Amino acid sequence: MNVMLAALLSAAAFAGTPAHAASPADSPLVGHWVLEVDSLPMPPEARPKSVNIAFAATPDGQWNERVEIVDQGGNALHSESTLSLDGTPGRASGTYWVDVLAAKMPAPNVLVMQFVYEGIPRSTRVYSVSGDGKVMTETEAYFKDGTPVLRTAYFRRAPGSP
Numbered sequence: 001m002n003v004m005l006a007a008l009l010s011a012a013a014f015a016g017t018p019a020h021a022a023s024p025a026d027s028p029l030v031g032h033w034v035l036e037v038d039s040l041p042m043p044p045e046a047r048p049k050s051v052n053i054a055f056a057a058t059p060d061g062q063w064n065e066r067v068e069i070v071d072q073g074g075n076a077l078h079s080e081s082t083l084s085l086d087g088t089p090g091r092a093s094g095t096y097w098v099d100v101l102a103a104k105m106p107a108p109n110v111l112v113m114q115f116v117y118e119g120i121p122r123s124t125r126v127y128s129v130s131g132d133g134k135v136m137t138e139t140e141a142y143f144k145d146g147t148p149v150l151r152t153a154y155f156r157r158a159p160g161s162p
Contacts (some may be wrong), residue, residue, distance in 0.1 A: 002078070025059035027109065028129040029105075029108075029109065029127060030162060031158070031162045032157070032161040033156070033157060033158065034050070034155060034159075035155050036154045039051070040126075040153055041143070051067070051068070051069050051155075052068045053066070053136075053155065055127075062084050063081065063082065063083050064082045065081045066079070078096060079093070079098055080095045085103055089102045097122065097131075098118040099114055099117055110126075110127040110129075111127040112127075113125050114127075122142065123133075123140050124141045124142075126138070135151060135156060135157075137154055137155075139152050
């Protein structure tokens with residue numbers, strides 16, 4: 001019940017946020033991002049080997065996200081979605097534990113996404129890009145044993161990525 005309340009409060013908080021007028025293609029989030037694995041606040045043996053995120057704007061103004069996670073055993077998980085940026089839920093495909101997402105871009109350098117798997121809210125993630133466009137910060141909010149948790153991770157723009 002607490003998870004549902006948190007999801008509803010998160011949705012309500014962002015419902016009044018004005019939509020970004022510029023095209024998603026103008027966002028500094030567009031590009032390929034590589035996780036600084038050492039930035040994860042967990043023991044090294046629990047961290048993934050790598051995480052890659054690619055964001056792209058589609059010709060019809062939607063937002064595409066592709067994620068690949070390689071775990072310590074070398075197994076790859078992936079997910080892909082194409083969403084409108086008005087908060088309308090959309091489907092995700094792949095092997096990562098997410099099947100429905102919703103997204104809003106309240107500013108060109110900020111993306112807010114809500115993750116759901118099998119009807120259960122999993123996390124809210126806020127992606128923001130530094131002023132120089134080289135670092136993307138991911139702040140993840142979720143619940144663990146009924147306690148709210150915030151986790152921050154840092155991504156670097158991949159070489160040659162816009």
